[in-house]
Amino acid sequence: MLLVVREHGLLGIMKIEITPELIIRYHQGQCTQEEKEVVVEWLLDPEAEENLHLPDGEPELIHKFEIWQGISNGVKKNARRGRLIRVLKKELYAIRPITRLAIAATVLLFVGSLAAGIYYPTRSVDGQVSLDNLAGNTAKNGKLASLSFTLSPQSKAEANIPAWTRAVQIRFCGSLQVTNNSENDVELVFSSGCKKTNYTLQKVTVAKGKSYLATHYRMETDEIIVVDKARILDLPPPLVSQFIKDFKLI
């Protein structure tokens, strides 16, 4: 029913700012589960690198890549472990403490997520999907396990589930609808795949059988809007018309 009422289902959506204090709390294991996942998302988001504020000339991306590479190689080849540790130490001491904390957290998370993967071997959705409807005039459908996607015209989206979290990461530009056809609640993390990168993440937990709509909007700042399909009238009026047309709603 009620468009009116399902409005209230948005309680799950929240925005968590990345701050040095948050990173420190993360390292100290004092974060909530939501905060942990936002930190992880931020750490693994290549477009977030500019927010690290490294000293001029600090090749942070390269450092991070080398460390990951080193870990990967080190896991496979014990013989190279000594050199890896030396590289790690050298690289880590060369960068700022806050970044060091972030990297340490990433490593911890990587190990933790491997453990979580063993602990939670089954998931309601799995894999990845890439949809492109940039040249389309009508909506385009796609699936990722038990999630179904409907992409508006002039939109694109990629969805996957990284090993370190059970949340489905959806990176998109334009507008889309996601329906949870599984028997469990599914957590979705929406990020922008548009050229602009100053959009904040939006997270939502979608109950089984429910659909959510996500789109880009600018009132005062660029933002991603995510609403329960049943509360489509929560969208700004121009978008309501568009969504009704694209997704045959109401």
Added chain:
Amino acid sequence: MQMSRICTLIAVLLTSLFISCDKKPADKANPNERPYGILVYSADAEKEFLIRAESLMEGSYEVPKTARQVEPIVFAYKDGSYYGIDENKRSLTRYKPTENELVADKVCSLDTIPWKYFSSWYDWVSPDTLLIGSTMEGSQFVYALVDVRTMTVASHGTFDIPFPVKPEYYGGVFAKLRDNRIYIAYTLYEGVNSLAPARDTTYMAVVEYPSMKTLDLQKDTRSTWPGGYFLHAPFSLVNNGDIYLLTQPGGRTHNHPTKSTGIYRIKKGEDKLDPTYFFRPTDQQNQEGYLLYDLGNGKALIKMVEKKRVNRYMDYLEKRIVDYYILDLYTQKKTRIDLPPDRLKFEYNVLVENDQVYVAVNNGNNESTIWRYHVPSGKLTEGITIDGQVYMINRLQ
């Protein structure tokens, strides 16, 4: 033999128990015992349901285990019946409240008439006749007259109002029937893919009823975005025959950079927006007003949003950003009620009984508290808490 008798006795007892349980819900639907009907959405239970309350001031209510999902878009309650529209089924349904649910009583098909839920409105011609209107998603004004005794469409048609020229659509929508006139106000804005502000003009058509002939089309630039785009929330009221109409050019509807929330008046016996009256309860820089609830005696309740609390559109949906104000439509003064901040919901979460105003405020979680405000004295009293978000309160008849 002895065992057989005992078994028979147990069977009879169990059967009578089930029969008595089965009778319970419908028989207790006595308005005198539980006179308040509260429609609630529970995020935890993920459903909308009806609560029957003895009082709005004492006790607390959780989702009843027997609560059944309310299916339609309920937008009105009149003379013992609720009315809801199901856009997908293209039907208007009349419901009777029982102890714990709304039971479909009669259905009127809208299948053969033009109708879109987005940007629609309704009014009562008489207790038996419902007038519903739509802008067909911003493209054309249409109407239907429904006989709610038989739940049939008595007539339907289109209004003779100039069409918007692409890429524009009708924006905002207000319509009110008074005597033999229907006043229809709107603005124009660019729809899909455009964030351009709406025009800085309020248009108002004066339509003769029941001929539905357009008599006049007026323009006024004191404010824009008259009314809203919801069927199920109040944007206007009639006081002593004068119509008061709210404009809402805020970020939640369609942001306008210079126009502020305002209230127009259409005086009794006059077919125009009163050029001598315009109540601007706030300025464009600091606050936005939404929804207008009639308190009687020239007073109204409005939801006011402090703009500093809103940095992005999602704040309208997630944050508790609303303060409630009493407006004096005569003196054009406003008084803030000392209620906790509420979420901005477009709904009938307000009930007026004589001098008392009941307001259901969301507590920032899946819970609401109903507060009672005594208008003459300004006394505020905390009432019942409800496990869910209240979207309609009525005193059942």
